[in-house]
Amino acid sequence: MEHVLKDTDFLVSQTDSKGKILFANDDFCKIAGYTLDELIGKPHSIVRHPDMPKAAFKELWDTIKSGKIWTGYVKNGMKNGGFYWVYATVYPNIACGNGEGGYMSCRRKASVDEIKTVEALYKTLQ
Numbered sequence: 677m678e679h680v681l682k683d684t685d686f687l688v689s690q691t692d693s694k695g696k697i698l699f700a701n702d703d704f705c706k707i708a709g710y711t712l713d714e715l716i717g718k719p720h721s722i723v724r725h726p727d728m729p730k731a732a733f734k735e736l737w738d739t740i741k742s743g744k745i746w747t748g749y750v751k752n753g754m755k756n757g758g759f760y761w762v763y764a765t766v767y768p769n770i771a772c773g774n775g776e777g778g779y780m781s782c783r784r785k786a787s788v789d790e791i792k793t794v795e796a797l798y799k800t801l802q
């Protein structure tokens with residue numbers, strides 16, 4: 677079942693250079709349905725939804741590895757089997773963990789219209 681975000685929801689997570697979760701804020705944990713302890717150290721694909729096309733994540737990784745900011749729409753899975761859509765901005769070279777450059781993603785609610793458009797696009801990429 678879809679969980680629709682509130683306008684004020686703001687989901688933040690930080691990873692190391694390989695996409696291993698180092699931090700997630702309260703909104704991220706609550707909406708995903710995990711405690712922070714369950715998330716830390718796990719690959720970020722723990723919240724991956726099978727409807728997400730591989731091409732979207734390839735573009736994400738190509739962009740952030742080249743030092744640029746990636747923005748895009750992401751459908752994430754919840755621990756309870758539900759899902760939610762976000763508009764994500766992923767920042768490269770965030771100083772976290774081991775002094776190594778990592779990444780940070782900030783997510784806000786995606787609108788019904790945005791979701792409709794992106795859903796149709798992602799179906800063509802599957």
Ligand SMILES: Cc1cc2nc3c(=O)[nH]c(=O)nc-3n(C[C@H](O)[C@H](O)[C@H](O)COP(=O)(O)O)c2cc1C
Nearest residue numbers: 689691695720721723724725733752766779780781
């Ligand atoms: C900072 C950051 C945040 C990410 N957030 C998500 C996310 O919310 N959902 C997701 O499915 N993948 C996210 N990813 C991408 C995952 O690392 C992974 O590439 C993706 O889930 C696809 O899984 P796979 O690479 O095992 O195919 C994020 C990556 C980074 C660096």
